[in-house]
Amino acid sequence: MSDPIPKNTKPARYIMIGGFLGAGKTTAVAQLARHLHDQGLRVGLITNDQGSHLVDTAMLESRGFPVEEISGGCFCCRFNSLVDAAHKLSTATRPDVFIAEPVGSCTDLVATVTYPLRRIYGADFTIAPLSVLVDPVRAQRVLGLTEGGKFSEKVLYIYRKQLEEADLIVINKTDLLTGEQRAALRQALTKEFPSAGLLEISARSGEGLAEWFTQMTTTQQVNREAMAVDYDVYAEGEALLGWLNATVDLKSGEAFDGNAFLKTIASAMQHQLSAKGAEIAHLKMTLDPASPLGDLAVINLVRNDYVAELSQQLQDPLDAGQLIINIRAETPPETLREAVELALKHCGEVHPEVTAKVEHLEFFQPGRPQPTHRFTRA
Numbered sequence: 001m002s003d004p005i006p007k008n009t010k011p012a013r014y015i016m017i018g019g020f021l022g023a024g025k026t027t028a029v030a031q032l033a034r035h036l037h038d039q040g041l042r043v044g045l046i047t048n049d050q051g052s053h054l055v056d057t058a059m060l061e062s063r064g065f066p067v068e069e070i071s072g073g074c075f076c077c078r079f080n081s082l083v084d085a086a087h088k089l090s091t092a093t094r095p096d097v098f099i100a101e102p103v104g105s106c107t108d109l110v111a112t113v114t115y116p117l118r119r120i121y122g123a124d125f126t127i128a129p130l131s132v133l134v135d136p137v138r139a140q141r142v143l144g145l146t147e148g149g150k151f152s153e154k155v156l157y158i159y160r161k162q163l164e165e166a167d168l169i170v171i172n173k174t175d176l177l178t179g180e181q182r183a184a185l186r187q188a189l190t191k192e193f194p195s196a197g198l199l200e201i202s203a204r205s206g207e208g209l210a211e212w213f214t215q216m217t218t219t220q221q222v223n224r225e226a227m228a229v230d231y232d233v234y235a236e237g238e239a240l241l242g243w244l245n246a247t248v249d250l251k252s253g254e255a256f257d258g259n260a261f262l263k264t265i266a267s268a269m270q271h272q273l274s275a276k277g278a279e280i281a282h283l284k285m286t287l288d289p290a291s292p293l294g295d296l297a298v299i300n301l302v303r304n305d306y307v308a309e310l311s312q313q314l315q316d317p318l319d320a321g322q323l324i325i326n327i328r329a330e331t332p333p334e335t336l337r338e339a340v341e342l343a344l345k346h347c348g349e350v351h352p353e354v355t356a357k358v359e360h361l362e363f364f365q366p367g368r369p370q371p372t373h374r375f376t377r378a
């Protein structure tokens with residue numbers, strides 16, 4: 001498909017924000033989108049996942065942005081869907097800027113997404129450098145700076161490849177680090193990935209965001225030889241990750257505390273998964289009371305030895321709502337299903353007033369990545 005994208009008089013900006021599961025991509029996308037909106041620009045967001053029913057889509061929509069979701073495979077394998085999503089957004093709102101968040105277990109995005117966009121749709125888009133966000137606690141472990149739970153080598157192959165292809169490595173969550181830890185991480189990343197630029201931000205506190213926004217909106221991606229990727233190891237790494245997406249309808253005869261409910265279910269799942277030796281990459285949930293205020297609760301857990309955090313809270317109790325559960329962890333998908341089942345049972349005991357009905361459930365391992373295009377140069 002090669003139709004031009006309907007647009008304003010000048011090409012739209014295309015910004016892709018990569019990084020491993022849980023690095024803070026969606027949080028950063030929301031910040032960047034807000035910043036651009038405040039500058040009077042129209043923004044269209046594109047989310048992506050191996051499955052459907054996404055926490056990220058619900059979270060970004062709750063912030064009032066138009067979002068297109070590409071499900072059933074990563075951008076590289078669903079390149080035409082990515083272009084179709086841009087078409088849909090363009091027809092509806094003609095964005096000046098598209099911000100796309102790829103799946104957090106995906107790599108080789110330069111050769112399979114940005115270079116094809118430049119070659120085939122070069123008149124429609126100007127392409128920003130590829131940012132790869134980093135959760136510093138995870139990165140310290142991967143780079144051997146600290147001890148702690150880790151993924152196995154083939155998953156870490158993907159993690160490292162993501163960093164290798166970055167135009168810009170963005171250490172996120174600087175609010176979690178001391179000055180010394182920041183310096184050590186900076187040094188380790190520069191040593192191992194010398195060709196990437198490096199920035200430090202906190203998508204939560206706002207530190208460093210101004211410089212990142214400037215780079216994303218004003219500089220162009222450099223045309224250099226794309227990295228080599230061993231697709232057999234990449235596919236094996238992806239297949240080690242279990243994926244679960246579920247949607248659950250909650251009902252209660254009396255109003256209940258949705259924030260407390262989310263904490264109960266998150267900690268029950270964390271307990272179950274840790275007991276099975278599953279390394280959690282990202283466990284995230286939304287609870288939508290379908291209130292006219294557009295309130296939405298979001299809870300996240302990005303490693304086993306942490307506490308699930310409510311990144312958005314509900315203001316009021318609710319008597320009905322929809323729960324979306326997305327879990328990505330290094331474990332067989334069946335283990336995730338069991339964990340959800342046991343956690344819902346546990347919630348039934350702690351919150352007996354709430355009944356839960358599973359409306360949608362999918363659990364699987366991602367299949368072998370088969371990119372639509374692969375260009376080693378733009």
Ligand SMILES: Nc1nc2c(ncn2[C@@H]2O[C@H](COP(=O)(O)OP(=O)(O)OP(=O)(O)O)[C@@H](O)[C@H]2O)c(=O)[nH]1
Pocket residue numbers: 019020021022023024025026027028056103104172173174175176201202203204205282284299300301302309311
């Ligand atoms: N402390 C801290 N937490 C952050 C920051 N940015 C994001 N987080 C938290 O990190 C967790 C994961 O954030 P997301 O934005 O959902 O991460 P993601 O990379 O989009 O995750 P996936 O889409 O699953 O790959 C959430 O609990 C966020 O609130 C930050 O700057 N500081």
Ligand SMILES: [Mg+2]
Pocket residue numbers: 025026027056101
């Ligand atoms: Mg996300």
